[in-house]
Amino acid sequence: MSSVLPERRPTDWASPAMQSRIAARYRAERNFRRLGAAALVIAASFLAFLLFTIVRDGWSGFLRTEAKVEVTFTPATLGVDPAAVSGPDGKAVLARADYLALMNEAAKGLGPASGTLSDAAWLGLRDQLLADPALLGKRVTLWVPVRSTIDLLAKGKFDLAAPADSRGVSDREVAAWRWLEQQGRLRTGFNSAFLGNADSTEPELAGIGGAALGSLFTLFITIIIAFPLGVLSAVWLEEYAPKGRLADLIELSINNLAAVPSIIFGLLGLAFFLNIAGLPRSSPLVGGITLALMIMPVIVIAARVAIKAVPPSIRDAALGIGASPIQVVFQHVLPLALPGIMTGTIIGIARALGETAPLLLIGMRAFVTDVPQGLTAPATVLPMQVFLWSDDVQRGFVEKTSAAILVLLVILIAMNSLAIHLRNRFERRW
Amino acid sequence: MNQNPAIGHNSVPKMTARNVNVFYGQKQAIKDVSIDVTSEHVTAFIGPSGCGKSTFLRCLNRMNDTVDGARVEGRIELDAQDIYAPAMDVVQLRARVGMVFQKPNPFPKSIYENVAYGPRIHGLARAKADMDNIVESALRRAGLWDEVKDRLGESGTAMSGGQQQRLCIARAIAVDPEVILMDEPCSALDPIATARIEELIDELRGRYAIVIVTHNMQQAARVSQKTAFFHLGTLVEYDDTSAIFTNPKATRTKDYITGRYG
Numbered sequence: 001m002s003s004v005l006p007e008r009r010p011t012d013w014a015s016p017a018m019q020s021r022i023a024a025r026y027r028a029e030r031n032f033r034r035l036g037a038a039a040l041v042i043a044a045s046f047l048a049f050l051l052f053t054i055v056r057d058g059w060s061g062f063l064r065t066e067a068k069v070e071v072t073f074t075p076a077t078l079g080v081d082p083a084a085v086s087g088p089d090g091k092a093v094l095a096r097a098d099y100l101a102l103m104n105e106a107a108k109g110l111g112p113a114s115g116t117l118s119d120a121a122w123l124g125l126r127d128q129l130l131a132d133p134a135l136l137g138k139r140v141t142l143w144v145p146v147r148s149t150i151d152l153l154a155k156g157k158f159d160l161a162a163p164a165d166s167r168g169v170s171d172r173e174v175a176a177w178r179w180l181e182q183q184g185r186l187r188t189g190f191n192s193a194f195l196g197n198a199d200s201t202e203p204e205l206a207g208i209g210g211a212a213l214g215s216l217f218t219l220f221i222t223i224i225i226a227f228p229l230g231v232l233s234a235v236w237l238e239e240y241a242p243k244g245r246l247a248d249l250i251e252l253s254i255n256n257l258a259a260v261p262s263i264i265f266g267l268l269g270l271a272f273f274l275n276i277a278g279l280p281r282s283s284p285l286v287g288g289i290t291l292a293l294m295i296m297p298v299i300v301i302a303a304r305v306a307i308k309a310v311p312p313s314i315r316d317a318a319l320g321i322g323a324s325p326i327q328v329v330f331q332h333v334l335p336l337a338l339p340g341i342m343t344g345t346i347i348g349i350a351r352a353l354g355e356t357a358p359l360l361l362i363g364m365r366a367f368v369t370d371v372p373q374g375l376t377a378p379a380t381v382l383p384m385q386v387f388l389w390s391d392d393v394q395r396g397f398v399e400k401t402s403a404a405i406l407v408l409l410v411i412l413i414a415m416n417s418l419a420i421h422l423r424n425r426f427e428r429r430w
Numbered sequence: 431m432n433q434n435p436a437i438g439h440n441s442v443p444k445m446t447a448r449n450v451n452v453f454y455g456q457k458q459a460i461k462d463v464s465i466d467v468t469s470e471h472v473t474a475f476i477g478p479s480g481c482g483k484s485t486f487l488r489c490l491n492r493m494n495d496t497v498d499g500a501r502v503e504g505r506i507e508l509d510a511q512d513i514y515a516p517a518m519d520v521v522q523l524r525a526r527v528g529m530v531f532q533k534p535n536p537f538p539k540s541i542y543e544n545v546a547y548g549p550r551i552h553g554l555a556r557a558k559a560d561m562d563n564i565v566e567s568a569l570r571r572a573g574l575w576d577e578v579k580d581r582l583g584e585s586g587t588a589m590s591g592g593q594q595q596r597l598c599i600a601r602a603i604a605v606d607p608e609v610i611l612m613d614e615p616c617s618a619l620d621p622i623a624t625a626r627i628e629e630l631i632d633e634l635r636g637r638y639a640i641v642i643v644t645h646n647m648q649q650a651a652r653v654s655q656k657t658a659f660f661h662l663g664t665l666v667e668y669d670d671t672s673a674i675f676t677n678p679k680a681t682r683t684k685d686y687i688t689g690r691y692g
């Protein structure tokens with residue numbers, strides 16, 4: 001066969017042409033490695049910059065400044081009758097007392113800084129007295145939160161060298177803060193209100209507790225709807241659906257659905273759940289259903305991949321000793337596919353947790369000052385809270401915004417780590 | 431070669447196939463095969479690769495039902511009952527006609543669970559003690575008991591290939607089948623493990639009807655009493671193993687067993 005072909009000369013592997021080809025190959029290899037490393041460095045530095053600015057602006061959001069005041073629980077100011085307090089309904093009487101008046105009275109003792117206490121400072125007085133009714137008529141020293149401006153002054157957030165009209169804080173406030181400092185009446189501590197409270201018009205009272213609980217309720221609804229529906233759809237598609245045009249069409253639709261902009265799901269939620277089904281606006285229930293629709297395709301796709309990855313030999317083994325199709329699915333295929341399904345689900349949920357667009361349309365943008373009481377009560381969610389605060393003109397919300405982003409990031413990182421952990425822990429090799 | 435190659439037996443056949451055709455979509459993989467399988471013999475299916483041995487074997491417990499586009503025509507009976515009749519329960523059929531696959535495929539569960547799974551889903555054991563008995567006797571019959579009796583809780587996938595294959599045999603016999611189908615059960619094993627399985631098949635003979643697909647002529651000669659030679663989807667010759675190997679009637683059989691092709 002090769003008789004017509006000219007005789008091949010033996011390859012000279014040491015020739016200069018060969019050598020330069022080898023050198024070129026090494027060069028290409030080196031350059032490619034450098035390029036890859038450079039890309040990674042650029043990406044990592046963007047991320048580091050983002051994290052740095054958020055942490056720099058946000059860490060002080062977890063702290064708040066308190067002022068020391070002396071309070072006398074005078075029954076007359078409180079508007080309570082000491083006899084009634086020692087009576088059977090004592091607690092109820094104390095709970096209804098006029099602490100605001102008492103607070104104003106106590107604030108007078110602060111002299112030039114009398115206007116620096118937070119509007120909600122009286123809550124501290126009430127808690128104190130309710131905890132110990134014997135304090136009635138006595139004088140105590142208390143630490144209560146100050147207004148946001150004083151808080152920011154204490155944290156050094158204002159440039160005091162700037163001219164008065166551009167630094168965002170008045171001379172009177174600066175003077176009040178200086179006086180408090182000199183008197184040793186200021187301290188900065190952990191801001192438990194930030195984690196526990198709901199939103200507020202006052203930055204020093206605003207917290208992410210309400211939004212966090214709203215997120216929790218919403219994700220609860222999302223999970224209990226999207227997980228079973230997604231997994232069952234995937235099982236049906238993989239195990240029962242007749243292969244053919246219909247299956248291809250469904251597959252195409254699901255893949256497209258996973259790529260649909262999330263705001264479209266918000267429109268659907270608005271049109272269907274609010275306007276037709278009449279479910280309560282702004283509620284975690286509607287938000288959860290809407291997000292469930294959004295992440296279901298993600299779960300279906302992840303579950304199908306995981307189910308496909310279960311080797312057919314396991315199916316054959318089970319079928320071969322007379323397991324029914326449903327036993328094969330629930331006793332063999334699903335347990336083996338579960339880590340993959342869980343990973344996909346957690347990633348889907350993490351996406352739902354960070355979502356705002358669809359929730360805007362179903363009214364979860366609401367300003368909610370109460371921690372949500374249930375699945376149908378008005379609520380907002382963490383990313384929405386970030387959005388609302390970032391929109392607020394008050395200076396005190398800047399650090400709150402970054403602090404809320406930090407909380408959101410920590411939760412997201414925790415969820416993704418869990419997904420990775422599950423994948424590594426239960427990953428099997430056959 | 432016009433006569434029906436199915437061989438009549440003196441005894442009642444356990445399984446009979448008559449004029450079986452199998453199609454994968456348009457493609458015909460089995461052409462008009464008729465054969466009887468008895469309980470007292472081990473039957474070997476031999477033939478070149480792609481001739482349809484696995485396809486035909488999988489018809490006998492309807493594993494082809496799970497293959498998309500596979501279609502089976504003709505009549506296959508187990509104890510004179512049509513296994514493709516609508517009244518036949520596939521799950522029970524597969525319990526009665528067990529299968530051991532080419533590649534050992536234990537469940538990724540404990541050794542005990544691997545064997546106990548079948549009896550459990552078919553409700554064969556009432557109490558834990560019953561199940562323990564079933565598991566022990568199945569492992570004993572599969573010649574595995576002494577090797578694993580102290581580590582029944584370990585994963586079935588953590589054993590050697592030969593042990594895994596014997597575990598799969600134990601799993602199949604734990605549901606007390608009447609027929610055991612084996613599709614090249616030793617092709618993934620070394621000669622020592624192969625010898626163990628062959629011994630085992632010999633011990634199981636008579637108790638179960640055994641059908642074994644093999645590419646190994648010596649193995650067919652060693653373990654089987656009946657041999658069926660398939661070629662291009664047809665059953666060319668079916669006879670006593672000794673007759674097939676010493677005195678094949680068809681030239682195609684002779685060419686194959688003497689290694690002329692395949």
Ligand SMILES: Nc1ncnc2c1ncn2[C@@H]1O[C@H](COP(=O)(O)OP(=O)(O)OP(=O)(O)O)[C@@H](O)[C@H]1O
Nearest residue numbers: 454457459477478479480481482483484485486497
């Ligand atoms: N799922 C399938 N879909 C389509 N064609 C198939 C399928 N399975 C087997 N075939 C075809 O059917 C014919 C018989 O295959 P089969 O697996 O039964 O052969 P075999 O005799 O077992 O071969 P081997 O000895 O290599 O295992 C082959 O031509 C094969 O290509």
Ligand SMILES: [Mg+2]
Nearest residue numbers: 483484485613
């Ligand atoms: Mg085969």
